[in-house]
Amino acid sequence: xxxxxxxxxxxxxxxxxxxxxxxxxxxxxxxxxxxxxxxxxxxxxxxxxxxxxxxxxxxxxxxxxxxxxxxxxxxxxxxxxxxxxxxxxxxxxxxxxxxxxxxxxxxxxxxxxxxxxxxxxxxxxxxxxxxxxxxxxxxxxxxxxxxxxxxxxxxxxxxxxxxxxxx
Numbered sequence: 001x002x003x004x005x006x007x008x009x010x011x012x013x014x015x016x017x018x019x020x021x022x023x024x025x026x027x028x029x030x031x032x033x034x035x036x037x038x039x040x041x042x043x044x045x046x047x048x049x050x051x052x053x054x055x056x057x058x059x060x061x062x063x064x065x066x067x068x069x070x071x072x073x074x075x076x077x078x079x080x081x082x083x084x085x086x087x088x089x090x091x092x093x094x095x096x097x098x099x100x101x102x103x104x105x106x107x108x109x110x111x112x113x114x115x116x117x118x119x120x121x122x123x124x125x126x127x128x129x130x131x132x133x134x135x136x137x138x139x140x141x142x143x144x145x146x147x148x149x150x151x152x153x154x155x156x157x158x159x160x161x162x163x164x165x166x167x
Contacts, residue, residue: 003020004143005162005163006162007093007163015093017144022130023135027092028087030080086128087145094106103167104119104167105118125149141159141160144161
């Protein structure tokens with residue numbers, strides 16, 4: 001069995017997902033952080049503008065300073081990747097597939113059953129792809145697991161996911 005997952009059905013662009021490469025994706029989030037941290041909507045352009053303005057003002061007042069060494073930060077990041085349990089929001093992938101007009105549900109096909117969810121619920125899915133620093137293997141319930149956006153299945157995610165079909 002291949003460790004890839006498909007998004008197909010009533011979409012403009014069928015997508016093939018490879019959870020094995022998501023460890024390099026900047027959108028990955030530790031599962032505990034995702035479900036237990038306070039979430040707030042932010043405007044990234046506004047945040048960037050404020051940060052750049054503060055930095056520019058500091059350089060004008062104090063002069064330029066060299067950044068601290070990144071060696072310890074790299075070591076911590078490597079350790080976090082080797083020990084962490086990560087996932088990624090499903091919404092960007094679903095939006096990139098561009099569901100056609102009239103799509104109301106998503107059928108999740110696993111190794112042994114099919115589950116149907118409303119499109120709105122599927123937009124809130126969080127896809128787990130690694131556990132304790134190791135990618136989820138197909139034989140162990142992988143290549144990905146589905147967690148609901150409200151964390152109601154945090155202890156028992158949907159495993160053995162093979163495809164998402166929009167209908």
